[in-house]
Amino acid sequence: MKIGIAMDSFKGSVTSLEAGLAVERGIKALVPKAEVELCQVSDGGEGSLEAIYDYCGGSWQKVQTVNLMFEPIDVEYLICTIQAEKTAVIESARVIGLHFIQPSEATVSQSSSYGLGEVIKDALTKGVSKIIVTLGGSGTTDGGLGMLQSLGASIYNDQQELMGILGNPLNTFDTLDMRSVFEYYQQSGIQLEIANDVANVYAGANGAAYVFGPQKGATAAQCQWLDQQLSKVALAALEAGIDLQKVPGSGAAGGLGGAFSLLGAQMTSGFELMAGVLNLRDRLKGVSVIYTGEGSLDSQSAAGKVPSGMAGIANQSGIPIIALGGRREPFLGTLEERLTAAFSIQLEPQSLAQALNKETTLLGIETVANQSFKLLQTTLS
Known part of the structure; x- marks a missing residue:
């Protein structure tokens, strides 16, 4: 019997690997000799670099840059071989993540994606043929203009x-000159691939400012102003032949998706990119069941998250799939019918702080994995 385990991290509590090992302990308490294929996995957000390093190896690169508030930081990114190409993988959240700030009106007006451009410039000097950038977790709403400034754009x-x-360069933006960026980037001949899981466009009611601005501290007035400025950038892009309002995901990460689109980057589903890099489909061939999960199983889990992606892999092969979550909403939207079963790992009533405790989370995962697998044993060969 072979068991597949592909757990996402439980944000603020345990990593993908820690969650997966807890599932393995629960199963091996029942079947000590069970064969386990344990995959660190991510949807392109937190934990992506660790998952790729676990499977692909590579070397960690450290670079000095600034975070979204222009505070000096040291950032690591990964260089490894992916599908025979020397590739740099960068997590934007490590540079301009929301975790660096207490979101407020002030941080919205002061934050920029400039530091991310500095990391990309460093990667461009490493002899890579491709750069992958994950967009999840950004704390900026600058339309990606700060990143473009770092690469040589004039605003x-x-x-x-x-x-x-x-x-925030959107505050004063009127016109954009990207000739130096195009010259610099196009001469490098390096492919850009962006891991992104939202379909929001650059500006408008479904754009970067109105949809994601409030969670980053933007007031209603700021959202309106930023959207007006994003619309101005989109108009400039249209004059250059690129319609950001027709590019799904251009509004991701405060408009970073759109800025990367201007550079000709390829936009890819975060999970699908990770599934390809980690060779998940081949690694999970022949398993009798797959365990997956994340911190919160809810209606959003169906939108490109790890449980949804893993359900797709399992469903294609007719493999039962069990999802475990730190919490579980009563209805999981379209994911409901694609999972064999989904369980909360909470073993008793407790506060959120208690539930997020690492030892509590690991015990819950191990226990529910053990008990659910005990039921599955009656049907698995």
Whole structure:
């Protein structure tokens, strides 16, 4: 009997690997000799680099840059071989993540994606043929202009004065000159691939400012102003032949998706990118059951998250799939019928702080994996 385990991290509690090992302990308490294929996995957000390093190996690169508030930080990214190509993999959240700030009106007006561009520039000097950037967890709403500034773009205000790099460049944006960026990037010949799981466009009611701005601290007035500025950027892009309002995901990460689109980057589902890099379909061939899960199993889990992606792999091969979550909503939307079963790992009433405790989470995962597998044993060969 072979068991497949592909757990996402439980944010703020345990990593993908820790969650997977807890499932394995629960199963091996019943079947000590069970063969287990344990896959670290991510949907392209937190934990992506660790999952890729676990499977592909590679070397960690450290670079000095600034976070979204222009505070100096050291950031690691990964260089490894993926499908015979030397590839750099960068998590944008490590540079401009929401975790660096207490979201507020002030942070919205001061934050920029500039530091991410500095990491990309470093990767461009490493002899890679491809750069993969994951967009999840960004704390900025600058339309990706800060990143473009770092790569050499010039931004002018309505007086046609060249703007500096500090602060959110959308605040003063009027026109954009990307000739230096195109020259710099196109000469490199390096492919850009972006891991992204939202379909929001650059501007408008379904755009970066109105949909994601509030969670980053933006007031209603700021959302309106930022959207007006994003619309101005989109108009400039349209004049250059790129319609950001027709690019699904251009509004991701505060508009970073759109900025990368201007560079000709390929936009890919975060989970599908990870599934390909980690060779999940081949590694899970022949398993009798798959265990997956994440911190919160809810209606959003069907939208490109790990449980949804793993359900797709399992369903294609007719493999039972069990999902475990730190919490479980009564109805999981379209994911409901694609999972064999889904369980909360909570063993008793407790506060959120208690539930997020690492030892509590690991015990819950191990226990529910053990008990659910005990039931499955009656039907699995």
